[in-house]
Amino acid sequence: LTTGLESAWNKLRGTDQLTKDNIAEPMRDIRRALLEADVSLPVVRSFIESVTEKAVGTDVIRGVKPEQQLVKVVNDELVQLMGREVSDLVFAKTAPTVILLAGLQGVGKTTVCAKLAYYLKKMGKSCMLIAADVYRPAAIDQLTILGKQVGVPVYSEGTEAKPSQIAKNGIKEAKSKKTDVIIVDTAGRLQVDKAMMSELKEVKRAVNPTEVLLVVDAMTGQEAASLVSTFNVEIGITGAILTKLDGDSRGGAALSIKEVSGKPIKFVGRGERMEDLEPFYPDRMAQRILGMGDVLSFVEKAQEVMRQEDAEELQKKILSAKFNFNDFLKQTQAIAQMGSFSRIIGMIPGMNKVTPAQIREAEKNLKFMESMINVMTPEERERPELLAESRERRIRVAKESGKNERQVSQLVAQLFRMRAQMQKMMGAMQGQDTPDMEG
Ligand code: GDP
Numbered sequence: 031l032t033t034g035l036e037s038a039w040n041k042l043r044g045t046d047q048l049t050k051d052n053i054a055e056p057m058r059d060i061r062r063a064l065l066e067a068d069v070s071l072p073v074v075r076s077f078i079e080s081v082t083e084k085a086v087g088t089d090v091i092r093g094v095k096p097e098q099q100l101v102k103v104v105n106d107e108l109v110q111l112m113g114r115e116v117s118d119l120v121f122a123k124t125a126p127t128v129i130l131l132a133g134l135q136g137v138g139k140t141t142v143c144a145k146l147a148y149y150l151k152k153m154g155k156s157c158m159l160i161a162a163d164v165y166r167p168a169a170i171d172q173l174t175i176l177g178k179q180v181g182v183p184v185y186s187e188g189t190e191a192k193p194s195q196i197a198k199n200g201i202k203e204a205k206s207k208k209t210d211v212i213i214v215d216t217a218g219r220l221q222v223d224k225a226m227m228s229e230l231k232e233v234k235r236a237v238n239p240t241e242v243l244l245v246v247d248a249m250t251g252q253e254a255a256s257l258v259s260t261f262n263v264e265i266g267i268t269g270a271i272l273t274k275l276d277g278d279s280r281g282g283a284a285l286s287i288k289e290v291s292g293k294p295i296k297f298v299g300r301g302e303r304m305e306d307l308e309p310f311y312p313d314r315m316a317q318r319i320l321g322m323g324d325v326l327s328f329v330e331k332a333q334e335v336m337r338q339e340d341a342e343e344l345q346k347k348i349l350s351a352k353f354n355f356n357d358f359l360k361q362t363q364a365i366a367q368m369g370s371f372s373r374i375i376g377m378i379p380g381m382n383k384v385t386p387a388q389i390r391e392a393e394k395n396l397k398f399m400e401s402m403i404n405v406m407t408p409e410e411r412e413r414p415e416l417l418a419e420s421r422e423r424r425i426r427v428a429k430e431s432g433k434n435e436r437q438v439s440q441l442v443a444q445l446f447r448m449r450a451q452m453q454k455m456m457g458a459m460q461g462q463d464t465p466d467m468e469g
Pocket residue numbers: 133134135136137138139140141142218273274275276277299300301302306
């Protein structure tokens with residue numbers, strides 16, 4: 031997939047404005063990426079629509095390439111859709127806080143009960159678990175074992191009692207023990223059905239929960255949207271927990287949850303161990319869904335412009351007044367590649383308020399100069415003095431690059447001006463310690 035996206039970005043390279051036209055194809059690839067990640071179709075549709083709207087007309091060049099700009103729009107929109115910020119658990123104003131867990135069978139509710147208790151215990155809260163899944167004796171045993179494992183009491187009444195009654199009794203017990211947080215485990219079915227929903231409603235009425243968290247398996251495919259919607263409409267959820275993110279699923283369900291219910295994902299499960307529960311980070315999820323880790327790290331790299339060693343090398347050259355056409359080329363190529371020309375300009379005193387038009391102009395100039403440098407001999411690039419001293423050489427460079435002599439002279443003069451300017455800049459940056467470079 032990453033490859034697919036990258037080829038989409040490649041198509042954008044060289045354009046300096048995002049238009050409906052030039053983003054159409056990358057957007058098709060993004061759409062495909064979302065569908066491959068199992069984001070529900072209606073969610074994909076509205077996403078593509080809103081990204082397109084935001085992207086078109088974006089003033090591209092603020093120091094980034096168009097594809098980087100689009101990555102950013104896509105990424106931001108994904109993050110926005112999933113809630114932007116980390117959503118914490120809500121605690122009741124007066125204890126106890128009651129958390130009701132709901133979800134289909136096998137998604138990880140019982141495991142989440144114990145994981146949450148473990149998490150809350152570390153926060154210094156006392157917890158109690160209530161076993162309100164009465165359909166399989168094994169479910170009660172499972173919760174009891176997990177409760178022991180994390181050192182949290184489990185309230186159960188066997189399989190005969192009604193879930194809502196068990197929950198009510200459990201809360202009474204927890205209150206008498208001054209428990210801070212009560213987590214209620216419930217029964218799930220393989221599919222949404224009426225009996226499950228009405229039982230959940232009954233339990234909810236009985237316990238008056240602070241949080242109703244829908245537990246969703248990250249592998250839930252296209253049906254995530256309707257699943258979330260049904261639970262939300264029927265029982266009303268306050269958030270979700272996405273489990274089994276340690277698998278290969280790209281977790282498109284995450285995108286559907288917030289979009290459909292308007293409720294945030296609060297935690298993710300990343301394994302079967304008790305410590306495998308983490309807060310949900312929308313930005314990390316965005317990268318996972320799009321599989322654009324590489325593209326984003328490219329953006330980060332772009333912001334650096336030059337690697338540390340290049341910078342150091344350059345500094346040495348500047349200080350010893352040996353900045354030549356090779357360095358010039360390396361610089362301009364690095365700048366062009368990384369698209370961060372504005373950053374460089376921003377670093378030059380008095381030039382930090384450049385407009386996009388000025389940057390475009392500057393980038394064009396760089397291309398122009400590059401074509402002349404490309405036809406210079408290795409010695410000429412190494413020692414610009416050769417060109418300054420020989421008209422013959424300048425005429426040859428002009429001829430081979432299809433420019434005129436005056437333009438070559440200007441380039442040579444500019445290099446020497448740059449040398450001088452850079453020395454001055456470097457001197458200013460280094461303050462009093464500037465070595466004498468006039469020798
Ligand atoms: P429930 O039916 O919703 O209560 O689901 P369970 O809590 O019984 O979990 C079903 C299975 O999924 C168990 O084998 C759990 O160990 C496993 N499971 C739960 N959460 C995760 C997770 O985040 N990652 C992985 N790999 N397995 C999990």
